Amino acid sequence: MPQTPKPGSSAASPTLADVSKRAGVSTATVSRCLNSPAQVSQATREKVMQAVKELGYAPNFGAQALAAKRTNTFGAIVPTLENAIFANGLQAFQENLGKQGITLLVASSSYSREMEEEQIRNLVARGADALLLIGYDRTADSYEFLERRGIPYVIAWAFDAADARISVGFDNQRAMRQLADKVLDFGHKNLAMISAHRKGNDRARLRFQGVRDAMIARGLEPDQLAVVEAPYSFTRGSAAFADLMQRVPRPTAVICGNDVLATGAVKMAQEMGLRVPEDVSITGFDNIELAEIVTPGLTTVDVPHREMGLRAAEVLMQMRQEDSEGESQELSTGVKIRASLGPVPKA
Amino acid sequence: MPQTPKPGSSAASPTLADVSKRAGVSTATVSRCLNSPAQVSQATREKVMQAVKELGYAPNFGAQALAAKRTNTFGAIVPTLENAIFANGLQAFQENLGKQGITLLVASSSYSREMEEEQIRNLVARGADALLLIGYDRTADSYEFLERRGIPYVIAWAFDAADARISVGFDNQRAMRQLADKVLDFGHKNLAMISAHRKGNDRARLRFQGVRDAMIARGLEPDQLAVVEAPYSFTRGSAAFADLMQRVPRPTAVICGNDVLATGAVKMAQEMGLRVPEDVSITGFDNIELAEIVTPGLTTVDVPHREMGLRAAEVLMQMRQEDSEGESQELSTGVKIRASLGPVPKA
DNA sequence: TTGTAGGCGTTATCAG
DNA sequence: CTGATAACGCCTACAA
Numbered sequence: 001m002p003q004t005p006k007p008g009s010s011a012a013s014p015t016l017a018d019v020s021k022r023a024g025v026s027t028a029t030v031s032r033c034l035n036s037p038a039q040v041s042q043a044t045r046e047k048v049m050q051a052v053k054e055l056g057y058a059p060n061f062g063a064q065a066l067a068a069k070r071t072n073t074f075g076a077i078v079p080t081l082e083n084a085i086f087a088n089g090l091q092a093f094q095e096n097l098g099k100q101g102i103t104l105l106v107a108s109s110s111y112s113r114e115m116e117e118e119q120i121r122n123l124v125a126r127g128a129d130a131l132l133l134i135g136y137d138r139t140a141d142s143y144e145f146l147e148r149r150g151i152p153y154v155i156a157w158a159f160d161a162a163d164a165r166i167s168v169g170f171d172n173q174r175a176m177r178q179l180a181d182k183v184l185d186f187g188h189k190n191l192a193m194i195s196a197h198r199k200g201n202d203r204a205r206l207r208f209q210g211v212r213d214a215m216i217a218r219g220l221e222p223d224q225l226a227v228v229e230a231p232y233s234f235t236r237g238s239a240a241f242a243d244l245m246q247r248v249p250r251p252t253a254v255i256c257g258n259d260v261l262a263t264g265a266v267k268m269a270q271e272m273g274l275r276v277p278e279d280v281s282i283t284g285f286d287n288i289e290l291a292e293i294v295t296p297g298l299t300t301v302d303v304p305h306r307e308m309g310l311r312a313a314e315v316l317m318q319m320r321q322e323d324s325e326g327e328s329q330e331l332s333t334g335v336k337i338r339a340s341l342g343p344v345p346k347a
Numbered sequence: 348m349p350q351t352p353k354p355g356s357s358a359a360s361p362t363l364a365d366v367s368k369r370a371g372v373s374t375a376t377v378s379r380c381l382n383s384p385a386q387v388s389q390a391t392r393e394k395v396m397q398a399v400k401e402l403g404y405a406p407n408f409g410a411q412a413l414a415a416k417r418t419n420t421f422g423a424i425v426p427t428l429e430n431a432i433f434a435n436g437l438q439a440f441q442e443n444l445g446k447q448g449i450t451l452l453v454a455s456s457s458y459s460r461e462m463e464e465e466q467i468r469n470l471v472a473r474g475a476d477a478l479l480l481i482g483y484d485r486t487a488d489s490y491e492f493l494e495r496r497g498i499p500y501v502i503a504w505a506f507d508a509a510d511a512r513i514s515v516g517f518d519n520q521r522a523m524r525q526l527a528d529k530v531l532d533f534g535h536k537n538l539a540m541i542s543a544h545r546k547g548n549d550r551a552r553l554r555f556q557g558v559r560d561a562m563i564a565r566g567l568e569p570d571q572l573a574v575v576e577a578p579y580s581f582t583r584g585s586a587a588f589a590d591l592m593q594r595v596p597r598p599t600a601v602i603c604g605n606d607v608l609a610t611g612a613v614k615m616a617q618e619m620g621l622r623v624p625e626d627v628s629i630t631g632f633d634n635i636e637l638a639e640i641v642t643p644g645l646t647t648v649d650v651p652h653r654e655m656g657l658r659a660a661e662v663l664m665q666m667r668q669e670d671s672e673g674e675s676q677e678l679s680t681g682v683k684i685r686a687s688l689g690p691v692p693k694a
Numbered sequence: 695t696t697g698t699a700g701g702c703g704t705t706a707t708c709a710g
Numbered sequence: 711c712t713g714a715t716a717a718c719g720c721c722t723a724c725a726a
Contacts, residue, residue, distance in 0.1 A: 013496055015719055026697045031721060040695060056495050061472040062409030063719035066702045081453075082438060087429050105467065106453060108429075122450065125408040126473070148403055149360055234636055263640055289581055293610055295642040362703055373713045378705060388711060410703035412720045 014055040024053040065127040073103045075123035076132040079111045079215045083260045084288050092309030113200050117142045130316045137202040151321040156312050159330045166326040168312040172203045175301045175333040192226040192251035194240040194261045208317030237264020252344050259284035259291045277342030297338030361402040370398040412474040420450045422470035423479040426458045430607045431635050439656030460547050464489045477663045484549040499666040504661050506677045513673040515659040519550045522648045522680040523557030539573040539598035541587040541608045566579045584611025599691050606631035606638045624689030634683050644685030
């Protein structure tokens with residue numbers, strides 16, 4: 001049945017054909033008007049644009065992608081959107097992409113490798129030209145899928161010089177080691193750590209290892225490190241802290257895998273009537289705004305979020321455009337000292 | 348390890364045709380296998396699924412949308428993703444959608460009506476079946492576009508009984524009025540407000556009005572209310588607070604348009620050596636986690652974020668499925684009293 | 695500068 | 711149950 005173009009069908013989306021009809025030109029001309037206006041004469045262009053306005057035409061993305069094989073869309077998959085850990089980096093990433101007219105699609109994996117694999121497929125199916133991913137740990141299928149499709153991707157929030165994959169990030173282990181060194185400088189011997197689940201999370205594993213490195217360098221027994229794993233949330237941080245405070249001997253410093261956990265810990269300390277840092281020191285990781293907001297301010301690892309996002313965008317755009325290999329970039333971190341870290345309490 | 352791909356087809360995405368060839372069936376059968384497996388015999392199904400696995404086939408979203416005219420994708424456009432104001436609501440929205448196999452695409456408008464209009468077009472072009480929007484204020488073109496396309500949408504974070512559009516939200520004016528009443532109960536006479544830009548932001552205007560309402564009801568002159576407008580950010584909240592503290596007479600209570608601004612204000616107060624609430628009271632709006640984290644805790648308007656997201660999802664799914672009108676829902680807010688609000692300081 | 699026509703990958707409507 | 715085949719909306723050589 002040939003299409004029966006109902007006159008005045010208001011609900012349907014106008015198509016290129018509708019516009020072309022109204023402007024009295026061919027669909028090709030309309031398409032050119034929209035994509036390379038220079039190729040069209042002033043007069044027709046105006047006619048066409050007029051029709052576009054009147055009909056409220058907007059191109060159908062699917063059809064466009066299908067025909068052009070290019071979407072000008074990048075994707076990013078982060079473990080979580082619930083706290084601000086990735087917000088600033090993503091924001092910078094998006095800003096830089098926007099300058100080149102590229103749209104960003106964001107998805108969350110909820111810290112699950114399976115979910116991430118699904119989201120990767122999802123974004124690719126939606127036509128993402130390139131992907132931003134967090135850390136190295138993901139299913140083999142995920143990597144295989146990306147390679148097979150030839151989708152450019154860059155790994156952020158982690159950097160491994162020994163890995164051939166392109167990344168823009170920092171050395172989690174070294175970063176945490178530096179922080180732990182500061183903690184030990186204050187004389188702490190009984191350390192504890194609140195870590196994210198290390199299984200399937202390379203950043204968490206490396207940060208844990210960083211603490212051990214620091215202990216070993218001082219002749220401390222790393223297995224003495226009391227560890228509790230907790231999902232990255234404020235309340236879980238509180239619970240984990242309460243747990244650790246039951247241990248004997250009680251830790252004098254609690255190193256947290258990120259600022260959200262550390263904030264939860266600080267709040268729980270207050271609830272328990274423990275003073276920070278007089279009774280117990282607490283540190284974070286990331287240096288997000290929260291670290292400054294909580295009282296006392298968090299001593300934490302300062303991560304260059306914005307620069308990471310910026311650079312990642314550059315690398316990715318280059319990889320796509322020139323079909324070049326791309327080049328990994330290691331960024332450096334620092335330690336931000338705030339009041340939450342202090343000397344060992346007198347027993 | 349690649350799977351011995353067909354010569355020349357290594358980088359390209361496998362298509363339905365590739366799968367059908369490999370499985371020795373028609374493309375139609377493959378499609379059915381994937382979409383309504385019940386219609387296919389056990390034997391063929393297995394053959395096909397095998398081929399799908401081997402080729403790493405994933406459907407092309409654009410083509411799918413083009414042919415099926417539906418995407419099982421909803422969109423949401425929020426003013427910002429940088430702070431957690433909308434995070435919990437969106438999370439709940441997404442969770443509920445996920446149960447029905449619907450994917451959520453999120454975009455940010457950066458508090459700009461023009462940008463929002465662009466994002467609406469963008470998401471619709473990408474095939475969003477329905478949209479979640481924040482507040483009522485948007486360009487006429489935005490509304491016109493949505494109506495013309497017949498895209499179901501629901502307005503959240505605001506509720507206006509007099510407006511015919513479907514919404515799931517709360518009365519911002521009344522909510523703020525209740526909070527302001529509490530402030531006045533403490534005896535404050537010199538009030539100040541840090542508001543979001545009211546132009547193009549109905550929620551901000553209504554909250555402002557809510558404060559005035561409370562003042563009027565007590566016989567205070569509402570024009571005495573000192574107001575500073577600031578973008579919703581921590582640092583801007585700090586700056587605005589510093590500004591207000593210069594005013595003569597100095598306000599004894601600062602009512603903020605949201606918790607982020609209020610937190611910035613609290614921090615600035617501390618920097619200035621002012622005690623909260625002994626020297627000055629500060630209130631927020633939203634009751635996000637932050638309100639509990641900052642010291643002192645924020646007295647704020649408690650908004651049922653999760654329920655709003657949940658309900659919005661329900662309403663929207665219903666509107667799409669049954670093509671029904673949908674029904675607006677007003678949610679109620681409360682006032683959460685914390686330490687940041689106290690009596691008027693003795694002069 | 696403009697128009698014609700083929701094809702992008704899927705779904706859905708028919709017959710077999 | 712399965713297989714052709716016609717849309718779906720757009721882009722892009724290729725012609726005119």
